[in-house]
Amino acid sequence: MQNWAVSTAAVILAAGNARRFGSPKQRAALGDRTMLEVVCDAAVRAGLEPVIAVIPSDIPTPPGVTRVVNDRPNDGLSASLRMGIAAVPEGAEAAVILLGDQPTVAPATIRALLRTDREGRPVVASLIGDGAGPPLLLERRAFELVDRTAGDEGLRGILATHTELVTPFLPDEEPVDVDTPGDVVRLIEVCPGCGAVYRARADVETHPYIGASPACWATYGAVLAREFRDRAHGAVHRHAVDAYAAQHPGVDGRRQRQSVAVHLIGLCGWLEHRMNADALLPMTRRLTDGAREWPWLDPPKGYKVTVLDVLAARSGDEHVRLVRAWAEDVWSAWGAHHDLVRRWTDAALGS
Numbered sequence: 001m002q003n004w005a006v007s008t009a010a011v012i013l014a015a016g017n018a019r020r021f022g023s024p025k026q027r028a029a030l031g032d033r034t035m036l037e038v039v040c041d042a043a044v045r046a047g048l049e050p051v052i053a054v055i056p057s058d059i060p061t062p063p064g065v066t067r068v069v070n071d072r073p074n075d076g077l078s079a080s081l082r083m084g085i086a087a088v089p090e091g092a093e094a095a096v097i098l099l100g101d102q103p104t105v106a107p108a109t110i111r112a113l114l115r116t117d118r119e120g121r122p123v124v125a126s127l128i129g130d131g132a133g134p135p136l137l138l139e140r141r142a143f144e145l146v147d148r149t150a151g152d153e154g155l156r157g158i159l160a161t162h163t164e165l166v167t168p169f170l171p172d173e174e175p176v177d178v179d180t181p182g183d184v185v186r187l188i189e190v191c192p193g194c195g196a197v198y199r200a201r202a203d204v205e206t207h208p209y210i211g212a213s214p215a216c217w218a219t220y221g222a223v224l225a226r227e228f229r230d231r232a233h234g235a236v237h238r239h240a241v242d243a244y245a246a247q248h249p250g251v252d253g254r255r256q257r258q259s260v261a262v263h264l265i266g267l268c269g270w271l272e273h274r275m276n277a278d279a280l281l282p283m284t285r286r287l288t289d290g291a292r293e294w295p296w297l298d299p300p301k302g303y304k305v306t307v308l309d310v311l312a313a314r315s316g317d318e319h320v321r322l323v324r325a326w327a328e329d330v331w332s333a334w335g336a337h338h339d340l341v342r343r344w345t346d347a348a349l350g351s
Contacts, residue, residue: 008114008137009092010043010051011084012036013154014059014100017073020179025101026059028178030197031190032301035178037062038103038197045304046110048096052087054080055100078149085138085146094139097155102175103188103197105135108312109171113137116169123166125159128174132159132166135175173199191216193248194306209259211250220244220307232316236323238277242266243327244307246334249299257294261344262287264297267331268338268345283348297340300333 014036018025026036033041036053040062043051052066061067068087070080081097088095096110113135116124122142125132133156138145142165145158159166176187176199189200191213198215206217227234245263250256262284269275269283305326313319334341 007091007093008048009088009095010040010046010048010098011081011088011095012039012043012051012053012098012100013077013080013084013134014039015054015056015070015073015080016077016101021181024056024059025178026055028181028184030103030184030188031192031195033195035103036100039098039100039105040065042103042105042107042110043096043098045107046096046114048110050089050092052084053100054084076151077154078146078151081149081154082146085143088143092140094137095143097134097136097138099134099175099177101178102134103178104173104176104199105171106196106308108309109173110135112171112312113169116167118167121165121167123159124169125155125166126171126175127168131156132168135171136169189213189215191248191306193250194303195301196306196308209250209253209255210245210248211256212244212248216248216307219311223307223311226311226319230316233313233319235316236277236320238266238280239270239327240310240323242270243323243330247303247306247330249297252296254293257296258288258292260297260299261294261341264331264334264337264341265345265348267327268341269349271327271331272342273345273349287348297334297337300336303329303333305329 014026026034028035030038040051040053050066052068053061054068054070057069057071066087068083070083072079085095096113098105113124118124122139123136125136126134145155148158149155178184187200189198193211194216196216198213201215201218204214204218206212206214223240227237227240242263245259246267249260266280266284269280310322310326313322
């Protein structure tokens with residue numbers, strides 16, 4: 001198996017005229033970010049470099065993203081595809097094609113696409129519906145396929161007639177295509193805690209005070225189930241709980257204040273005092289037994305690692321590594337409150 005992640009570009013196609021949406025889709029708000037920012041961020045977090053966005057001239061480019069201007073949306077998707085591939089630098093051995101109106105494609109999905117064993121074939125394409133499409137990967141030797149595209153179809157028809165070039169990829173969840181403002185309301189769910197973007201779930205009951213969206217809470221449940229089933233995954237269960245709870249503080253309230261404080265103390269104890277779960281448990285239980293009133297800590301915004309990344313672990317060892325990275329990211333994000341949490345932790349250790 002080859003890994004192209006260190007030399008793979010991202011080409012994000014986001015120059016459409018959005019007739020059905022009624023306004024530029026690239027600017028549509030998903031939580032604190034625009035739809036274009038969400039897709040670009042997923043590419044960056046997946047390790048793609050450079051990230052190239054084909055966009056109209058009146059759409060701002062997210063920081064660190066290479067801008068390719070296409071002000072002729074009526075030329076079709078294929079024109080944007082050709083412009084984006086032409087901008088891929090020579091040092092890149094492959095490119096991942098992403099659509100700017102598919103904001104639920106997670107970094108973990110892109111990394112899984114990159115890891116796919118291609119067995120000598122130059123294309124990896126997601127099986128969506130009755131055809132193959134983005135997210136898809138093209139090795140450089142397949143870039144010439146782009147020159148044969150026309151209209152709005154992109155590579156779909158070409159790949160259908162050259163299946164010998166294609167390794168199929170089955171994403172865990174079919175990407176959501178956003179075509180109208182109603183799609184944003186009905187189909188998209190932004191977690192208020194970690195900011196991850198999900199396909200909306202109406203069938204999940206959330207926690208009474210953990211500030212997670214239904215789909216995010218369901219994803220966390222899947223991680224917990226894996227930890228309960230397998231001892232290797234379960235070795236870091238306590239730390240995963242601390243990371244998730246601190247990343248999803250909810251709104252100001254007595255239980256929320258206590259949850260944030262105790263779970264941040266747990267992260268501090270693990271990461272800075274090297275305390276294992278057996279040592280943390282009695283300490284944090286003492287903190288929750290009394291009637292202590294904890295202050296509300298203004299939560300941070302923006303995380304690099306979420307429960308979606310942890311769910312993508314393929315082994316117990318990888319799960320342990322990802323939970324550690326998750327905990328470090330959450331602890332770092334709460335940096336404005338480190339001094340206070342350290343004092344709480346020191347006091348708890350001395351009690």
